[in-house]
Amino acid sequence: MKTKISILTGAGVSAESGLGTYRDNGGLWDQYDPMEVASIDGWRKNPGKVLDFYNMQREKLRAVSPNAAHRAIAALEERADVQVITQNVDNLHERAGSTRVLHLHGETTKVRPDQGLYDINFSEDEVFDIGYEAVRLGDMAPNGNQLRPHIVFFGEAVPKMERAIEQVQQADIVLIVGSSLQVYPAAGLYRYARNTARIFLIDPAEVPVRDPRITHIREKATRGMEIFTEEIFKL
Ligand code: OAD
Numbered sequence: 001m002k003t004k005i006s007i008l009t010g011a012g013v014s015a016e017s018g019l020g021t022y023r024d025n026g027g028l029w030d031q032y033d034p035m036e037v038a039s040i041d042g043w044r045k046n047p048g049k050v051l052d053f054y055n056m057q058r059e060k061l062r063a064v065s066p067n068a069a070h071r072a073i074a075a076l077e078e079r080a081d082v083q084v085i086t087q088n089v090d091n092l093h094e095r096a097g098s099t100r101v102l103h104l105h106g107e108t109t110k111v112r113p114d115q116g117l118y119d120i121n122f123s124e125d126e127v128f129d130i131g132y133e134a135v136r137l138g139d140m141a142p143n144g145n146q147l148r149p150h151i152v153f154f155g156e157a158v159p160k161m162e163r164a165i166e167q168v169q170q171a172d173i174v175l176i177v178g179s180s181l182q183v184y185p186a187a188g189l190y191r192y193a194r195n196t197a198r199i200f201l202i203d204p205a206e207v208p209v210r211d212p213r214i215t216h217i218r219e220k221a222t223r224g225m226e227i228f229t230e231e232i233f234k235l
Pocket residue numbers: 009010011012013015016021022023024027034038087088089105151152153154177178179180181182183202203204205207219220221222
């Protein structure tokens with residue numbers, strides 16, 4: 001049977017593609033207040049500002065490409081049973097060839113109708129891909145509601161969390177790449193790993209985790225993935 005690997009990625013895996021992270025110096029949340037542009041309260045107060053922010057993110061995403069770390073993660077599918085669980089809202093894992101990608105925090109290129117107070121009850125059938133197009137106030141979904149970004153805003157539940165937990169519980173190896181592990185519940189996912197699972201973390205910075213099961217490869221994602229595939233995950 002193939003080794004099961006759950007790969008938990010954050011903004012750091014896309015940093016070398018030219019997408020800034022959120023919390024590093026000069027990161028996105030230094031430039032924008034997440035409570036204004038990425039929270040449910042921000043959306044209710046000023047949806048136009050939120051739409052503009054994600055229109056800009058779509059433009060940025062259009063201009064970048066997957067890097068060697070995304071490609072190395074995709075290539076692991078030839079040797080292992082790989083499930084990517086990403087906090088990223090970009091589509092670089094898919095563009096690199098990964099076929100099993102679970103987006104915990106939504107996707108920049110997707111939208112769905114705003115459901116007011118009942119937003120958490122959206123159906124996957126109503127979510128659709130608009131590519132890199134802009135969305136404006138007044139752009140309506142087929143059901144007549146305003147379109148909103150298919151993003152898990154701060155203050156909203158994470159609908160795919162249970163599926164992600166199940167994947168991590170089954171993994172032989174959990175590999176975390178480029179996340180500050182500050183945003184819950186995603187940050188706590190690795191803790192669902194079995195006691196016998198091996199856990200690796202690729203991040204150039206100190207990450208505040210004290211789990212003795214974790215081996216920290218203190219490198220950028222591209223170099224860290226080389227080390228993982230060539231030195232650790234040898235077959
Ligand atoms: P953060 O910006 O919080 O953390 C990025 C991590 O990437 C840090 O630990 C960096 O040290 C690391 N890093 C930087 N450059 C790197 C590189 N070249 N290779 C590898 N690692 C590198 O981003 P996340 O942890 O992903 O949510 O943030 C989690 C969530 O917070 C995001 O999904 C987003 C944000 O608010 C939403 O927007 C819903």
